[in-house]
Structure formats: structure tokens, C-alpha cells
């Protein structure tokens with residue numbers, strides 16, 4: 001290896017938000033790395049569905065869709081009644 005051209009490749013400790021830690025090597029500055037998701041807790045590896053719905057957006061959409069569907073059903077009923 002040539003001198004003074006290679007980045008400092010040193011061991012680092014990775015800390016995940018789930019509490020899992022593991023060692024790896026990196027050229028980053030510092031000795032520990034914080035991550036939000038790792039292979040220990042990512043749904044792809046755990047096989048569990050994890051919905052990250054912080055603002056209740058899915059719920060809000062479902063509520064909105066339910067009211068829209070009810071209104072639509074009423075309209076269709078009225079139309080069907082008119083036809084007869």
C-alpha cells in the first residue's frame with residue numbers, strides 16, 4: 001500500500017434504534033455509527049409487517065374513503081329509484 005493516500009479504514013460500532021449493535025469497518029470519522037434500521041429489525045429480514053404511519057395518514061384515508069363510498073352508494077340508490 002502507498003503511504004498517505006489511503007483513507008483511515010478502522011473498526012466502528014453500529015448502534016441501531018432497535019437496540020441491536022454490531023461491529024463493522026468504515027472510513028468514517030469517529031468510532032460509532034447510529035442507524036434507524038438494521039438487518040435485525042428491517043421487515044424484509046424479520047418477515048413481519050411494520051407500518052410506519054406516524055401521522056395516522058392511513059386511518060385518515062380509510063375514513064375519508066368510507067364516507068365517500070357511503071355517499072356514492074346513496075347516489076346510486078337514488079338513481080336506481082328514479083329509473084324505475
Ligand SMILES: [Zn+2]
Nearest residue numbers: 016018038041
Ligand atoms: Zn435494528
